[in-house]
Amino acid sequence: MKRYLGIDIGGTTTKFGLFCENGQLEEKWEQKTRIGDNGVHIIPDIAAAAAEKMEELKKRNREIVAAGMGIPGPMNDAGYVERCVNLNWNNCAPAAGLERLLSIPVFAGNDANVAALGEQWQGAGKDFRNVFLITLGTGVGGGMIADGRIVNGRGGMAGEIGHVSVNPDEVLRCNCGNRGCLDQMASATGIVRNALRLLEQSEEDSVLRTVAHPSARDVADAASAGDALALAALDYCFGFLGKALSIVSHVSGPDLFIIGGGVSGMGELLIRLVERHYRQNMYLSADYAEIRLATLGNDAGIYGAARMAMQNSGV
Amino acid sequence: MKRYLGIDIGGTTTKFGLFCENGQLEEKWEQKTRIGDNGVHIIPDIAAAAAEKMEELKKRNREIVAAGMGIPGPMNDAGYVERCVNLNWNNCAPAAGLERLLSIPVFAGNDANVAALGEQWQGAGKDFRNVFLITLGTGVGGGMIADGRIVNGRGGMAGEIGHVSVNPDEVLRCNCGNRGCLDQMASATGIVRNALRLLEQSEEDSVLRTVAHPSARDVADAASAGDALALAALDYCFGFLGKALSIVSHVSGPDLFIIGGGVSGMGELLIRLVERHYRQNMYLSADYAEIRLATLGNDAGIYGAARMAMQNSGV
Numbered sequence: 001m002k003r004y005l006g007i008d009i010g011g012t013t014t015k016f017g018l019f020c021e022n023g024q025l026e027e028k029w030e031q032k033t034r035i036g037d038n039g040v041h042i043i044p045d046i047a048a049a050a051a052e053k054m055e056e057l058k059k060r061n062r063e064i065v066a067a068g069m070g071i072p073g074p075m076n077d078a079g080y081v082e083r084c085v086n087l088n089w090n091n092c093a094p095a096a097g098l099e100r101l102l103s104i105p106v107f108a109g110n111d112a113n114v115a116a117l118g119e120q121w122q123g124a125g126k127d128f129r130n131v132f133l134i135t136l137g138t139g140v141g142g143g144m145i146a147d148g149r150i151v152n153g154r155g156g157m158a159g160e161i162g163h164v165s166v167n168p169d170e171v172l173r174c175n176c177g178n179r180g181c182l183d184q185m186a187s188a189t190g191i192v193r194n195a196l197r198l199l200e201q202s203e204e205d206s207v208l209r210t211v212a213h214p215s216a217r218d219v220a221d222a223a224s225a226g227d228a229l230a231l232a233a234l235d236y237c238f239g240f241l242g243k244a245l246s247i248v249s250h251v252s253g254p255d256l257f258i259i260g261g262g263v264s265g266m267g268e269l270l271i272r273l274v275e276r277h278y279r280q281n282m283y284l285s286a287d288y289a290e291i292r293l294a295t296l297g298n299d300a301g302i303y304g305a306a307r308m309a310m311q312n313s314g315v
Numbered sequence: 316m317k318r319y320l321g322i323d324i325g326g327t328t329t330k331f332g333l334f335c336e337n338g339q340l341e342e343k344w345e346q347k348t349r350i351g352d353n354g355v356h357i358i359p360d361i362a363a364a365a366a367e368k369m370e371e372l373k374k375r376n377r378e379i380v381a382a383g384m385g386i387p388g389p390m391n392d393a394g395y396v397e398r399c400v401n402l403n404w405n406n407c408a409p410a411a412g413l414e415r416l417l418s419i420p421v422f423a424g425n426d427a428n429v430a431a432l433g434e435q436w437q438g439a440g441k442d443f444r445n446v447f448l449i450t451l452g453t454g455v456g457g458g459m460i461a462d463g464r465i466v467n468g469r470g471g472m473a474g475e476i477g478h479v480s481v482n483p484d485e486v487l488r489c490n491c492g493n494r495g496c497l498d499q500m501a502s503a504t505g506i507v508r509n510a511l512r513l514l515e516q517s518e519e520d521s522v523l524r525t526v527a528h529p530s531a532r533d534v535a536d537a538a539s540a541g542d543a544l545a546l547a548a549l550d551y552c553f554g555f556l557g558k559a560l561s562i563v564s565h566v567s568g569p570d571l572f573i574i575g576g577g578v579s580g581m582g583e584l585l586i587r588l589v590e591r592h593y594r595q596n597m598y599l600s601a602d603y604a605e606i607r608l609a610t611l612g613n614d615a616g617i618y619g620a621a622r623m624a625m626q627n628s629g630v
Contacts, residue, residue, distance in 0.1 A: 074600070130468075144567060146461050153445070153568015155602025160565045163599050165558075168483035176598040243480075250475045251566040252459060253468015283491040284478050285389070287470025 003057065004309045005050055005067040006118075008111065008301030009033060011086035014046060017302030018053065018064070021310065023122045028302060039088040047101035054102070066105045066313035068305035069095060070114035074156040079108055105313040111301055113150045113159055115260065116143025118304030123296040124258045132254040133294070134161060134241070136263035139175075140183040140190075144252065149311065150304075162187070164247060166240045185240040188216035188263050195219045195233035204229050220266035234266075235273055242277020249282065249289055260294030267293060318372065319624045320365055320382040321433075323426065323616030324348060326401035329361060332617030333368065333379070336625065338437045343617060354403040362416035369417070381420045381628035383620035384410060385429035389471040394423055420628040426616055428465045428474055430575065431458025433619030438611040439573045447569040448609070449476060449556070451578035454490075455498040455505075459567065464626065465619075477502070479562060481555040500555040503531035503578050510534045510548035519544050535581035549581075550588055557592020564597060564604055575609030582608060 003026070006017040010033060018027040031049055034041040046069075054064050071094060073084035079095045095108035109117075116133035125131040131145040140162030144151040151158040162183035163176050170180035184190050192214060199208055206229035207222045208214050214222075222230035245257055257278075264270060275291050282288060296303055318341070321332040325348060333342040346364055349356040361384075369379050386409060388399035394410045410423035424432075431448035440446040444463050450456040455477030459466040466473040477498035478491050485495035499505050507529060514523055521544035522537045523529050529537075537545035560572050572593075579585060590606050597603060611618055 076602075130466075146466065151445075151461065151567060154564065154570050154604050155568065155600035157564050157600055157602075158566065158568035160568075160599055164562050164565045165596075174598075178596070178598045247479050247562060248566050249469065249472050250479045251473065251563050252466060253470065253473035253475075255469050281480075281493070283489075283493045284475055285470035285472055287391075287472075289469050 001062050002315070003062050003064045004306040005053070005064050006302035006304070006306030006309070007046060007050075007067060007069040008114070008305060009042065009046070009069060009071055009087065010111075011035060011072060014042070015298070015302050016049060016053070017299065017306060019303070019306035023303075025299070025303070028299070033087070035086070035088050038090065039084075042087055042089075043094055043097045044101065047098055050098075050102055064104060065315045066107070066309040067098065067102065068114070068307070068309035068312075069098065069106065069108040070111035070301040070305050071108055072111045074110060075108060076156060077152055105309070105315065107308050107312045109150055109152070109305075109308055110143070110156055112141040113143035113152065114304035114308060115300035116145050116159065116258070116304065117150050117307050118296055118300040118302070119258050119260065119294050120145040120148065121307045122303050123300060124292040124294050125256055128256040130252075130254045131256045131258060132159070132161075132248050132252070133258045133260060134245075135261035136186055136188065136241075136259065137261035138188055140187045141261070144254070146252070150308065161244055161248060164244055166243050166247075182240055182244045185237050186244075186263070191216040191219055191234065191237050191263065194237050195230065198229060198233045198236070202229065206230060216263055217265070220263075220269065224266070224269055234269070238270065238273040239277045242274050242279075243281050245274065245278045245289070245291070246281035250284075254289055257289055257291045258294050259291065260300065264293050316377050317630070318377050318379045319621040320368070320379050321617035321619070321621030321624070322361060322365075322382060322384040323429070323620060324357065324361070324384060324386055324402065325426075326350060326387060329357070330613070330617050331364060331368075332614065332621060334618070334621035338618075338622075340614070340618070343614070348402070350401075350403050353405065354399075357402060357404075358409055358412045359416065362413055365413075365417055379419060380630045381422070381624035382413065382417065383429070383622070383624035383627075384413065384421065384423040385426035385616040385620050386423055387426045389425060390423060391471060392467055420624070420630065422623050422627045424465055424467070424620075424623055425458070425471055427456035428458035428467065429619035429623060430615035431460050431474065431573070431619065432465050432622050433611055433615035433617070434573050434575065434609050435460040435463065436622045437618050438615060439607040439609055440571055443571040445567075445569045446571045446573060447474070447476075447563050447567070448573045448575060449560075450576035451501055451503065451556075451574065452576035453503055455502045456576070459569075461567070465623065476559055476563060479559055481558050481562075497555055497559045500552050501559075501578070506531040506534055506549065506552050506578065509552050510545065513544060513548045513551070517544065521545060531578055532580070535578075535584065539581070539584055549584070553585065553588040554592045557589050557594075558596050560589065560593045560604070560606070561596035565599075569604055572604055572606045573609050574606065575615065579608050
């Protein structure tokens with residue numbers, strides 16, 4: 001019986017998932033990612049783990065026929081990685097390397113794109129073919145799925161909504177060099193920065209004044225508990241996210257937005273704030289896209305990687 | 316021998332094109348669009364012209380096997396038109412109507428999307444699968460082609476780049492109700508408005524001061540002839556267009572931008588100005604999309620409509 005292996009390579013751990021064709025996750029495990037020595041151990045380590053699993057499965061009459069990998073950085077359409085700072089990689093072709101070691105077809109993609117595919121396949125986007133995922137973590141990432149497939153885009157740029165400039169009043173520069181990027185506003189870092197700025201500018205009472213180094217979670221918790229200043233900070237930050245979603249609607253018109261990443265842990269409060277701002281920025285049509293929370297959490301990557309293997313291997 | 320009919324319905328004239336499978340335009344003609352009586356004559360008039368051509372072709376052993384139509388307004392994925400102000404239509408399904416009268420498969424789409432498909436198929440985008448068309452005319456429209464097919468988007472919104480807000484300093488409202496839309500900056504109307512504003516604000520000499528009611532063409536001609544103020548006005552307007560293209564790159568990452576519509580008549584000057592601003596706004600990747608002028612002119616619509624018929628009819 002056919003199985004597909006989904007691999008999600010992170011800077012600290014590499015996750016593995018074994019999938020049936022119907023999308024069922026049968027088994028998952030992880031191992032440390034050894035990023036030393038310019039990351040030369042990463043692919044052999046993955047190959048060793050995969051080969052062991054393949055042996056074990058063979059005894060049970062099951063066969064891994066293809067594998068997919070999510071990589072934490074940009075890669076071009078040909079699978080070539082110029083530079084991946086999280087893994088210390090320079091000028092390599094990871095899928096081709098793993099393919100040589102395992103003798104099965106292997107496909108690789110950017111991890112945000114792969115996670116988007118996972119959510120569209122078996123997560124919040126199950127009922128939709130055209131989906132745009134935004135991940136709110138330390139930074140803001142994203143991925144675009146059109147007709148059920150990853151859109152990579154020229155230079156791997158599709159889905160890079162975190163670096164659309166949405167705040168013309170921002171004076172600080174983003175890591176990318178531009179000013180006012182969504183990344184500066186709606187990431188965990190951005191939420192904390194804007195909450196601290198608001199605390200400094202206002203005299204208003206807030207529970208956040210009693211926290212030494214508030215996190216985005218602290219801001220969210222305070223807002224949920226009714227703290228007006230914390231809520232104002234979130235509303236300010238998510239106003240830019242709503243604006244960004246309206247921009248995406250005017251470019252590619254997805255049916256569904258999925259919001260994932262650590263910040264999405266604040267749940268319905270986030271959806272409520274973003275949805276209001278998104279709709280306020282939609283002047284041409286009232287046929288709004290839906291906005292949902294991601295449901296696969298940290299497993300989105302292995303789901304999407306397996307799906308990519310399934311779609312591209314033809315086996 | 317199979318032929319495909321491409322139809323481009325405008326508020327004044329309806330254009331027809333007869334196409335071979337290889338993309339060759341064999342014949343084209345047009346007739347007046349009768350928009351009176353709530354537009355009830357439009358589809359029967361088209362059917363009469365098409366039926367006559369089908370009869371004539373039959374004698375030469377040629378057969379129109381499917382037709383496509385571009386409509387100047389939004390329609391949903393099911394082909395339903397809620398309202399099309401240019402044709403006085405309300406609540407109709409034009410493709411289904413024509414299909415009943417002609418007994419061949421008929422497909423309809425928004426005219427900007429259909430023109431984008433035409434340019435991708437046989438125009439400036441011939442060598443590309445992922446293309447974004449921007450039309451600069453009285454307003455700013457657009458269409459997105461992914462993997463060689465039209466992306467319609469939720470509520471027909473894909474490609475509506477004209478209503479992305481790109482100028483935070485704009486004080487006037489766009490027709491859509493928002494402020495600072497690309498439509499207000501880079502349309503023919505927008506170019507004239509901004510040139511007049513610049514004339515008013517500066518004391519600088521300009522040939523435009525001698526023109527009673529300058530058109531966008533006058534601004535372009537003056538700029539080409541070395542008029543510094545006219546060039547500054549164009550540079551200002553196309554700065555926002557360059558910014559808009561960088562936004563599109565961060566969302567869907569096309570390989571090629573095609574610029575069409577009346578304003579694109581100013582040619583290489585336009586490309587030069589837009590390209591500079593586009594690249595200045597791309598911080599994440601230097602793998603820039605190409606920017607080209609449209610090549611099919613007013614025929615883009617009939618090309619795209621025929622292509623749509625070919626792709627969707629399966630005959």
